[in-house]
Structure formats: structure tokens, C-alpha cells
Amino acid sequence: MAGPDFTLYLLGSSVPWGFPYAPACDIGTIVAQAWSGAVRDKTLVVRNEAKYGAQSTYVVERARSIAQRQHTPRSALALVYSGNNEFLQLVPGRGKRGRGPTLAGPDETQAVAAAHRRNLEAAVLDLRRAGVEPVLSTLPTNLRDWPPSYTVLADDRAEQIERLYGEAIDVSGHCGEEAVRLLSEVLTLAPDCAQAHFRLGRLHLAAGRRDAARRHLVAANDFDGRPIRATSAINGNIRDLAALHGIRLLDAEAVFEDAAPDGICGNEQFWDDCHPKLEGYILMAERLGTHIADFTGTKAAPAVPSREAVERAHGIDRSFMADVHGRMGLYCYKHSGCWDDEITLGLGEDYLRRALEMAPGSIEVHVALALLLAWRGNDAAARSLARAAHALDATRTLWLLHGPEARNTLGALGITDVESWILND
Structure with missing residues (x-):
């Protein structure tokens, strides 16, 4: 095959790595299958440099390593997908499961988000200077069916909040509107009570109130005292950086929401809090393929394979x-x-x-x-x-x-x- 290779890099943590299908299958291997291993007569080489559990500091390290390699013009593209692990250093102390005093104040939380932005900015600019075309991806998450990891409770009102929350759970199965009232009372006392937002969002969703449901489910994630999913601030960083520097954006969050019932992602699309099922990886491979086609001047990206074809090609039996x-x-x-x-x-x-x-x-x-x-x-x-x-x-x-x-x-x-x-x- 004529010409140098075309290299597709994947940077980030467990999703670009391909969990739970890795190392057999990831976004890059699906792209390679769709493109039959070649981009405009160049051999398509996928280099997955993502790592399970990695934070954005690791993305900077890998981007700098990639930038030191030789790349001919229009011969390399890098997907940068990072932001689910930025708060893992927050460790709850002993006590009641999943709730208690704050693990990080507003200043520390903002500092973590600011560090994520600086790291991604450094990574994509290093890649671009080295002739590697960066593609920033937003991070879709399971808002509908995955609860917050840790709820911050105000010390002076914790007992009252726990009582009201318990009453709401007790009646939620047979009297949804009473549960809504009780949870709303919790939020009057503690507007940042992540678990109350989550339960209230699910009750609104069951009652067909999509907009209210989405508002509370997003708040449940954003108020999580130890988020293990990308927050609105993290995805905001990604969109802002793409706009500021003219970086290609793969808006996976919007793509997943468009495919989700009621526009709110849940267990139909995710195994857990943030790891997509195979159809989600195929969807991201399809959108990444359009960026490859545009970057290389290819008339149109080839169609992505069906789920069954991906399973056969990757030994997913x-x-x-x-x-x-x-x-x-x-x-x-x-x-x-x-x-x-x-x-x-x-x-x-x-x-x-x-x-x-x-x-x-x-x-x-x-x-x-x-x-x-x-x-x-x-x-x-x-x-x-x-x-x-x-x-x-x-x-x-x-x-x-x-x-x-x-x-x-x-x-x-x-x-x-x-x-x-x-x-x-």
C-alpha cells in the first residue's frame, strides 16, 4: 500500500481504552473495521494510549510523548476523551455509607475543574503543534439509572434530612406525589442534596415530567460530593476549549442524548455510570469517522459495521x-x-x-x-x-x-x- 501510515491515537481513560470490551475492542478498532484498515491508500494504524482510571494529567503526558514523534502532514488524528476521573482523590471517611460532611469545598472543586481545563488545553495544543489533528469529545453519562456516589449533608440538619428522605422512599412505591413533596422539602433544607435530586428526578421521569426530571438528574451528578462521572463543568470545559481554539468536537454527550428515551441516558446505553454498551462505542466510532473523512479530504466516511459484524470481527461471543x-x-x-x-x-x-x-x-x-x-x-x-x-x-x-x-x-x-x-x- 502506497504512502506512510495514517495513525489514529486514542487518549484518555477507560472509555477510549474500551472498557469492558478492551483490549479486544474499542472505538479505534471499530473505526479500523469500518475503513477496512486504510485511509486514502494509507494503512490505518490505531494506537490506543488510554489507560483505565487515568486523569487528565495522564492525557498531557501522552500528548507530549506523541508530539515528539514524527508525523507527515495530515497523517495523524487523536481522539481526546477525558474527565470522568478528576475527583477520585476525594475519599470519604468512616461513617454512614455515601453521605456525610463535605470532602471538598467550592474552591477545591473549582480548582479541580480548572486543572482539567488546563490539562486538556495543553494536550490538544501540543498535539496540534506537532501536526496531529486533535478531536475533543464530550463525555456522556448515565444520569437516569446511576445514583450519586456521595451526598453532602449539613451537620445541623442531617437528622431531619435523613428522616424526610426515608419517609419519601417509604411512600414512593404507592404515593409518588407525596414522595415528590417530601423530597422537595429536603431540597428546601439542603439545595445541594445530591441523593434527593436523583430520587426526585426519577419520580418526575416516571410521571412524564421530562424537563423537571432532567434538571434534577443533572443536579444529582453536579452536586455529587465525589463524582465518578463527568460533571457539567467538565463537559463545559471541553466545549469551551473546542470553540476557543477551533478544535474539532465530537459531542458524544449530545449524540447519546439524541438516542436516549426522553433524551436522558440510562442503563439502555450504559453498563454502569459511564461505560457504554457496544452500540455506544459503534456510535462514537461513526462520529469519529466523519472527522477522519473531513480531515483527510475523503468524500464520505464508510458506514460503520453492524453490532453483529463488530461482534464477529472482535470475537465477542x-x-x-x-x-x-x-x-x-x-x-x-x-x-x-x-x-x-x-x-x-x-x-x-x-x-x-x-x-x-x-x-x-x-x-x-x-x-x-x-x-x-x-x-x-x-x-x-x-x-x-x-x-x-x-x-x-x-x-x-x-x-x-x-x-x-x-x-x-x-x-x-x-x-x-x-x-x-x-x-x-
Whole structure:
């Protein structure tokens, strides 16, 4: 094939890396499949330089490394997708799950957002100076079905807020409007109560009040005391930088919202808080392809492959998806430290049960589901699963149950003798 390569770089954290399909599949490999491995007679080379859990400081490091490489004119493009992990350094102390005193004041929160903006600005300008065309992407998130990680409660009103919130949850199943009233009263006392915004948003959505629902669900994310999803400020940074410097913008947030029921993204599009299902990765690959076509003077980007074609090309079969469901079940379980964790724990249980259906011999899935059920209070079912795992492979089961994560879970439940817990009635 004539001419030098055309290089597509992916920079950022777990989404550009391709979680939970990585390393088999990501946005770049889908683009390569669509373009049949070539862009205007140049071999298309995908270099995924994203890293799970990376913050924007890592994006700057990778951009500077890429900028030191040689690139001929119009031979390289970089997708920059970063902003979900900027607040991970905020760690709640011991106490009530998912709520308590502030972890970062307004000044610190603004400083984190400002640092994200500076880092992305430095990264895209370094890339552009080196002849690599940057594409900034906004970050879509699961607003509909993923609760805030941490709710800040004012010390002097915490007890009253918790009482009102509890009453709202108690009546929400049979008297939605009374729950709306109680949650609205919570927000009168504490306008930044993220969990109240989340529950109120879902009640409005169930009642068909889309605009009110969206307002509260966005507020739930923006008021999260430890956000693990991109906030409005983060996506605002991305749009502002694209406009200020004339950088290409892949507005994935808008694209996902256009495809979502009621324009509010949820579990139909995401596995969890921010990681898309395969259709979402295909959608982003399609939009990135239009930028490649425009940048290279290609008349039109080729059509992206169907989901079935992507699955065939990347080996995404039943065994692969069993592993994905297992990993996502663990992800939901590990991120269930929020105030009202039944949503995330329920989702995690659904994933792990599906994984067990697809891979009934998996010791890891047996143990993971046993731990989740034990945490949810279903000790009988948890022990039954642990016994089944022990019957399949006693050595590996005990090794997993003596691991730090299992010890933490079981220890918090007062279970210190794992063998007795499994084997004794």
C-alpha cells in the first residue's frame, strides 16, 4: 500500500481504552473495521494510549510523548476523551455509607475543574503543534439509572434530612406525589442534596415530567460530593476549549442524548455510570469517522459495521460476554458505597446472575455473586453459591474467599471463619 501510515491515537481513560470490551475492542478498532484498515491508500494504524482510571494529567503526558514523534502532514488524528476521573482523590471517611460532611469545598472543586481545563488545553495544543489533528469529545453519562456516589449533608440538619428522605422512599412505591413533596422539602433544607435530586428526578421521569426530571438528574451528578462521572463543568470545559481554539468536537454527550428515551441516558446505553454498551462505542466510532473523512479530504466516511459484524470481527461471543457481565457485576458491587445502594447492588446482581447462566463453571462468578448476596442480607443464597464453588474447586474458592476484598465484605458482616461459613449449616 502506497504512502506512510495514517495513525489514529486514542487518549484518555477507560472509555477510549474500551472498557469492558478492551483490549479486544474499542472505538479505534471499530473505526479500523469500518475503513477496512486504510485511509486514502494509507494503512490505518490505531494506537490506543488510554489507560483505565487515568486523569487528565495522564492525557498531557501522552500528548507530549506523541508530539515528539514524527508525523507527515495530515497523517495523524487523536481522539481526546477525558474527565470522568478528576475527583477520585476525594475519599470519604468512616461513617454512614455515601453521605456525610463535605470532602471538598467550592474552591477545591473549582480548582479541580480548572486543572482539567488546563490539562486538556495543553494536550490538544501540543498535539496540534506537532501536526496531529486533535478531536475533543464530550463525555456522556448515565444520569437516569446511576445514583450519586456521595451526598453532602449539613451537620445541623442531617437528622431531619435523613428522616424526610426515608419517609419519601417509604411512600414512593404507592404515593409518588407525596414522595415528590417530601423530597422537595429536603431540597428546601439542603439545595445541594445530591441523593434527593436523583430520587426526585426519577419520580418526575416516571410521571412524564421530562424537563423537571432532567434538571434534577443533572443536579444529582453536579452536586455529587465525589463524582465518578463527568460533571457539567467538565463537559463545559471541553466545549469551551473546542470553540476557543477551533478544535474539532465530537459531542458524544449530545449524540447519546439524541438516542436516549426522553433524551436522558440510562442503563439502555450504559453498563454502569459511564461505560457504554457496544452500540455506544459503534456510535462514537461513526462520529469519529466523519472527522477522519473531513480531515483527510475523503468524500464520505464508510458506514460503520453492524453490532453483529463488530461482534464477529472482535470475537465477542458467549464466553466473552460472560466475562463482561462478570466484570460489570463486580464493578457495580465495588461502587455500591452510595447512600441508597440497592440500585447499584441490584444491577450488579443482575449482571452476575447472567454471567453465571453463561458460564456455570466459573468459580470467580460464584464467589462474586455469593459476596454480593451476603452483603445484601441473603445469607442462605450466598452460602449455597459458595458451597457450589467449593464443590467445583475447593482450593480456588478458599483462595478467593481469603482475598482482601472478600475478607473486607465478610468481616463487615461478622464472618471471620470462612470455612465454617461455607460448610456448616
